[in-house]
Amino acid sequence: MKNIPLILMGCGGVGRQLLQHIITTRSLHSRKGLYLRVVGVCDSQCLVVTRDWLNNDLDDSLLLKACQVKQDGSSLSILGDFDKCQVYGHSESQGKIFEIASQLGKSTGLVCVDCSASSDTVVVLKEVVHMGCCVVLANKKPLTSTMEDFDKLFGYPHRIRHESTVGAGLPVIVSLNRIISSGDIIYRVVGSLSGTLGYVMSELEDGKPLSKVVRDAKTLGYTEPDPRDDLSGMDVARKALILARILGRQISLDDIKIESLYPKELGPDMMSVEDFLDHGISRVDGYMQERVMKAASNEKVLRYVCVIEGPRCEVGILEILKNSALGRLRGSDNILEINSRCYKEQPLVIQGAGAGNDTTAAGVLADIIDLHSLFP
Amino acid sequence: MKNIPLILMGCGGVGRQLLQHIITTRSLHSRKGLYLRVVGVCDSQCLVVTRDWLNNDLDDSLLLKACQVKQDGSSLSILGDFDKCQVYGHSESQGKIFEIASQLGKSTGLVCVDCSASSDTVVVLKEVVHMGCCVVLANKKPLTSTMEDFDKLFGYPHRIRHESTVGAGLPVIVSLNRIISSGDIIYRVVGSLSGTLGYVMSELEDGKPLSKVVRDAKTLGYTEPDPRDDLSGMDVARKALILARILGRQISLDDIKIESLYPKELGPDMMSVEDFLDHGISRVDGYMQERVMKAASNEKVLRYVCVIEGPRCEVGILEILKNSALGRLRGSDNILEINSRCYKEQPLVIQGAGAGNDTTAAGVLADIIDLHSLFP
Numbered sequence: 001m002k003n004i005p006l007i008l009m010g011c012g013g014v015g016r017q018l019l020q021h022i023i024t025t026r027s028l029h030s031r032k033g034l035y036l037r038v039v040g041v042c043d044s045q046c047l048v049v050t051r052d053w054l055n056n057d058l059d060d061s062l063l064l065k066a067c068q069v070k071q072d073g074s075s076l077s078i079l080g081d082f083d084k085c086q087v088y089g090h091s092e093s094q095g096k097i098f099e100i101a102s103q104l105g106k107s108t109g110l111v112c113v114d115c116s117a118s119s120d121t122v123v124v125l126k127e128v129v130h131m132g133c134c135v136v137l138a139n140k141k142p143l144t145s146t147m148e149d150f151d152k153l154f155g156y157p158h159r160i161r162h163e164s165t166v167g168a169g170l171p172v173i174v175s176l177n178r179i180i181s182s183g184d185i186i187y188r189v190v191g192s193l194s195g196t197l198g199y200v201m202s203e204l205e206d207g208k209p210l211s212k213v214v215r216d217a218k219t220l221g222y223t224e225p226d227p228r229d230d231l232s233g234m235d236v237a238r239k240a241l242i243l244a245r246i247l248g249r250q251i252s253l254d255d256i257k258i259e260s261l262y263p264k265e266l267g268p269d270m271m272s273v274e275d276f277l278d279h280g281i282s283r284v285d286g287y288m289q290e291r292v293m294k295a296a297s298n299e300k301v302l303r304y305v306c307v308i309e310g311p312r313c314e315v316g317i318l319e320i321l322k323n324s325a326l327g328r329l330r331g332s333d334n335i336l337e338i339n340s341r342c343y344k345e346q347p348l349v350i351q352g353a354g355a356g357n358d359t360t361a362a363g364v365l366a367d368i369i370d371l372h373s374l375f376p
Numbered sequence: 377m378k379n380i381p382l383i384l385m386g387c388g389g390v391g392r393q394l395l396q397h398i399i400t401t402r403s404l405h406s407r408k409g410l411y412l413r414v415v416g417v418c419d420s421q422c423l424v425v426t427r428d429w430l431n432n433d434l435d436d437s438l439l440l441k442a443c444q445v446k447q448d449g450s451s452l453s454i455l456g457d458f459d460k461c462q463v464y465g466h467s468e469s470q471g472k473i474f475e476i477a478s479q480l481g482k483s484t485g486l487v488c489v490d491c492s493a494s495s496d497t498v499v500v501l502k503e504v505v506h507m508g509c510c511v512v513l514a515n516k517k518p519l520t521s522t523m524e525d526f527d528k529l530f531g532y533p534h535r536i537r538h539e540s541t542v543g544a545g546l547p548v549i550v551s552l553n554r555i556i557s558s559g560d561i562i563y564r565v566v567g568s569l570s571g572t573l574g575y576v577m578s579e580l581e582d583g584k585p586l587s588k589v590v591r592d593a594k595t596l597g598y599t600e601p602d603p604r605d606d607l608s609g610m611d612v613a614r615k616a617l618i619l620a621r622i623l624g625r626q627i628s629l630d631d632i633k634i635e636s637l638y639p640k641e642l643g644p645d646m647m648s649v650e651d652f653l654d655h656g657i658s659r660v661d662g663y664m665q666e667r668v669m670k671a672a673s674n675e676k677v678l679r680y681v682c683v684i685e686g687p688r689c690e691v692g693i694l695e696i697l698k699n700s701a702l703g704r705l706r707g708s709d710n711i712l713e714i715n716s717r718c719y720k721e722q723p724l725v726i727q728g729a730g731a732g733n734d735t736t737a738a739g740v741l742a743d744i745i746d747l748h749s750l751f752p
Binding site: 021024025028029032157158163169170171174175178179181182183184325328331333341342343345346347348349350351352353356358359362363365366369370373374 | 719722725727732738745
């Protein structure tokens with residue numbers, strides 16, 4: 001049995017779901033001679049490592065316990081009560097990860113999995129890649145900081161996977177990488193890559209006012225606690241930046257033209273979430289309704305998309321032909337259309353659920369398995 | 377510079393296009409530190425190998441010459457006139473491939489690329505995989521013979537790639553494999569996987585008689601020389617079998633229910649291609665027109681699809697809702713819809729050009745590059 005040791009950073013929704021996927025797929029992977037050995041898990045406050053991490057792992061009961069602790073909103077430090085593991089505070093955890101990486105990196109390809117939403121992990125990730133480890137990301141932040149950080153992470157391109165940073169588990173990154181390595185020339189990438197904004201746009205199309213749609217989306221749990229985090233377009237811009245960088249563009253977030261669905265006067269530093277929802281966002285209702293109607297008069301619909309074409313990289317609302325894959329998109333599905341030499345007249349289209357912890361964690365797990373063959 | 381040695385089997389349209397892709401992407405791959413070293417090429421009659429194949433390769437001028445020779449309909453044996461290479465006749469070529477494989481397999485991961493349409497290559501492929509080589513297939517036949525052959529080829533699953541056996545360069549296989557390794561449970565796979573039959577079905581939808589559509593398709597170069605090779609459904613059945621086996625079904629071609637678009641009385645052993653086109657296929661016009669109209673009366677269209685669901689694996693005509701991704705498919709595009717635990721309400725959809733030498737060869741090249749990271 002070949003074992004794949006890993007350390008999980010971030011035990012939010014996706015991280016917890018990943019641990020659960022790992023446990024439920026044990027028999028599937030053992031039939032293929034693989035064992036996923038979770039050596040450590042960490043949250044923002046501490047790192048929990050199995051004792052004798054050279055040979056042992058955090059067993060499934062402890063992993064389930066960790067999930068429960070995080071679900072309850074507590075810190076992993078509670079697990080210090082268990083004999084089987086050791087807990088390191090924030091100040092020690094980085095050093096401990098480096099210690100494990102230096103022992104397990106080159107020989108076993110220790111996988112550092114980042115399911116956090118933090119900008120801070122990039123420091124650790126850059127270092128462990130250099131030490132021979134593999135890196136799997138659901139977290140977009142490490143890939144969307146400086147170009148220098150990005151290049152460092154991709155210093156060993158075959159040891160990094162990040163499918164779930166764009167379109168959750170949809171095979172977006174793997175498809176783009178295949179097209180690029182085949183020498184095909186990509187002319188244009190257009191995508192609707194936010195389940196939240198996909199939902200908002202298709203509800204607007206049905207004639208509902210923006211303010212109601214946003215309130216509904218929040219109630220349904222489709223938005224971040226502050227819906228402006230979605231409506232600002234920043235999350236889509238990060239995804240666009242990741243795609244653009246894969247396509248070879250040496251750009252940063254600042255270079256992307258981003259259209260926000262609300263004006264600055266309604267921003268987080270101007271009013272609370274409650275004020276925004278109760279009487280802020282409704283000020284945009286009329287303007288948005290006009291745009292929807294104008295588009296409809298041309299057999300078009302509004303979609304919040306990212307467009308990468310030549311030097312152009314932008315995210316915002318576009319009028320899209322009703323009778324196209326993108327125009328027909330409904331609800332929270334994601335879609336990516338790629339036009340290239342091989343896909344010239346009709347684009348290559350990838351479409352499906354692009355959000356949700358289950359799908360996102362499934363993409364992360366597929367990445368981890370994909371990497372295993374690199375190591376003996 | 378890391379070099380990836382390879383032997384190409386089959387120099388038909390896809391094989392020739394692959395050689396051209398390899399040549400035109402040299403600078404792209406050299407920027408990534410890779411060099412594709414073509415050690416040998418073979419057709420059904422002979423094998424051409426570079427002299428000193430441990431270190432050398434067939435240079436680009438010779439590869440272009442090989443393409444020209446095959447384009448002209450000649451045998452590669454003509455290349456025996458060149459000093460730089462050695463030509464082995466059919467009886468010696470298998471032994472020579474094994475000799476090269478035993479030297480280069482384990483150390484460099486020699487890639488044996490099968491772009492032929494032959495059933496005979498499987499003997500060689502099974503052996504070289506066992507010797508440590510990688511295998512990349514555009515040829516469906518080795519994966520659709522016995523289950524025993526299939527299992528032998530997949531004895532080292534990370535050393536075999538075959539994206540271009542289904543949907544040309546579309547990321548169909550890689551996506552299915554990712555879904556499976558993530559532990560997601562696939563309920564249903566439905567696809568329109570023949571550009572030819574896709575064209576036929578969408579033309580029928582427009583009210584044209586089958587006989588005219590088939591004649592047009594042949595004139596446009598969309599069909600095999602004998603269009604019955606497409607219309608029999610056998611090619612789609614092979615694709616369905618490959619998908620079903622990836623999904624873990626232990627089945628053979630005989631287990632697949634296949635609907636042919638023409639009755640036995642119009643088969644190749646009953647009449648010539650000319651007779652079939654001139655007054656054979658028109659006998660089916662009325663029947664097919666009725667089916668098209670019956671479907672239309674229910675807001676449906678006919679599509680020639682493969683369906684894999686539970687124990688069911690069949691290929692044939694299905695009535696499909698007009699207002700679905702599959703129902704909206706036009707022309708020769710391929711489409712695959714996957715329903716799984718993660719893609720439950722809406723399927724994961726992959727759509728785009730699924731035929732053509734350019735796209736197919738691009739898929740093969742992406743597979744070759746994908747394998748390189750396995751070797752130091």
